[in-house]
Amino acid sequence: MINVTMTGTRKRRHDLQSRSRIQAQLLAARNGFLSILSLAAIVAVFQPNIAGAVVAPPIKITPHRAAYLFEMISSDPSGGVANVSGGMTFEWADACDGWALDQNYLLQLSNSDGSRTEIQTSSASWESKDGLRYRFIVKRGRDGKLVEDLRGKAKLGAPGASGAVEFSKPAAKRIPLPAGTRFPTNFMLDQMRAAKKDSRMAPSLVFEGAAMEGPQTVTTTILPQRAPRGESILKAPLGPSDIWPMYVAYFPADKPDGNPETEVSIDVQANGIVPEFVLDYGIFKLRAVLAKISALPPAGC
Numbered sequence: 001m002i003n004v005t006m007t008g009t010r011k012r013r014h015d016l017q018s019r020s021r022i023q024a025q026l027l028a029a030r031n032g033f034l035s036i037l038s039l040a041a042i043v044a045v046f047q048p049n050i051a052g053a054v055v056a057p058p059i060k061i062t063p064h065r066a067a068y069l070f071e072m073i074s075s076d077p078s079g080g081v082a083n084v085s086g087g088m089t090f091e092w093a094d095a096c097d098g099w100a101l102d103q104n105y106l107l108q109l110s111n112s113d114g115s116r117t118e119i120q121t122s123s124a125s126w127e128s129k130d131g132l133r134y135r136f137i138v139k140r141g142r143d144g145k146l147v148e149d150l151r152g153k154a155k156l157g158a159p160g161a162s163g164a165v166e167f168s169k170p171a172a173k174r175i176p177l178p179a180g181t182r183f184p185t186n187f188m189l190d191q192m193r194a195a196k197k198d199s200r201m202a203p204s205l206v207f208e209g210a211a212m213e214g215p216q217t218v219t220t221t222i223l224p225q226r227a228p229r230g231e232s233i234l235k236a237p238l239g240p241s242d243i244w245p246m247y248v249a250y251f252p253a254d255k256p257d258g259n260p261e262t263e264v265s266i267d268v269q270a271n272g273i274v275p276e277f278v279l280d281y282g283i284f285k286l287r288a289v290l291a292k293i294s295a296l297p298p299a300g301c
Contacts, residue, residue: 061192061272062238063296065091068277068288070107075284083110084284087291094299098128099185118143125209131186132156132163136209152209156181167212181205181215195222195244195268217256221247228267232275233290240275243267 072084090103107119120141127134133155140148149169154177156163163177182190187206194201201222207215223245232240245267249260259282266277273293279286 063092063094063299064238064273065089065294065296066274066290067292069291070286070288073278073285073287076282079283080112081109081284082112084108084286085110088288091296093296094301095126096299096301098126098133100124100126101184120144123210125184127183127185131159131183134165134183134207134209138210150209150212154183154207154209156183165207165209165214170212173212175212175214177207177215178205181207184208187218191220191222191246192268192272194220195225195246196270198222198224211253213253216253216261217251219249219251223247225270228275234273234275234293238293238295239269239271239273241269241271243269243275 067089068087070084070086070088075081075084085108086106088103088105090101093100093102102122102124104120104122109117109119111117118141121139123136123138125134125136133153135153136151138148138150139146150167151169152165152167154163154165156177160180162179163181165175165177167173167175182204184206187204190201190204201220203217203219205215206218225242225244228240228243234240245265248264248266250262250264251258252261263280264277265280267275269275275290277288279288
């Protein structure tokens with residue numbers, strides 16, 4: 001009887017510790033997958049301005065506003081989470097001198113003991129069209145209470161050169177950015193160019209401002225273009241059309257050679273629209289399915 005009671009106590013303690021670990025990981029997780037989704041919202045004809053560089057195919061992406069619903073695919077039974085649901089919205093706008101992105105997501109965790117937890121994240125960013133300047137605001141909440149507020153601005157000296165980020169919240173802090181660091185839009189355009197040319201991408205250093213750290217190492221695997229599977233809410237001219245399956249892994253800034261922090265499997269159309277993607281946090285996997293989409297009007301710059 002004593003052994004049974006002790007075992008049950010240990011199990012409850014383990015569940016609580018696992019749940020706390022999961023919530024902390026979700027709150028601390030970067031927004032890498034959100035930036036990948038922004039492939040769906042860039043309006044650009046991009047030409048590298050590095051002297052001597054080979055001109056890549058121009059990229060024209062359909063500007064739009066989209067909403068996705070999350071559904072859990074699988075979870076670790078020892079994690080103490082019975083189900084995860086929620087959704088995500090984002091909007092990318094042409095700000096004439098740069099790209100402005102506003103995105104929000106909500107995760108609702110149903111725990112194995114019957115309790116529920118909500119994780120909210122919102123992010124607003126601006127990136128200059130030459131890829132050298134970047135401003136960001138990231139807020140994270142749990143059960144309706146703000147738990148983190150990150151703000152700052154970053155700058156690179158030149159394409160491929162080093163730079164620095166200046167955080168203003170939650171505290172003033174300057175972090176150097178090594179040579180080769182890129183901001184999200186520049187990185188996403190590279191992904192689209194590589195997909196169009198059917199070429200490979202080397203591991204990249206990407207800074208998004210989602211943590212008070214330097215850039216993450218990000219790897220991208222692009223598979224050959226194929227026809228979409230299943231039904232779609234997309235209507236012409238937005239789609240549906242053939243997609244490039246991409247597998248993107250985000251590694252912790254302090255462990256670039258370790259296990260990825262987050263993995264994303266994403267289907268991208270040639271116009272940048274993302275019909276579906278899968279998030280793998282290790283603890284559980286989520287599928288995000290396009291629920292609503294509308295085209296944005298021309299910027300009129």
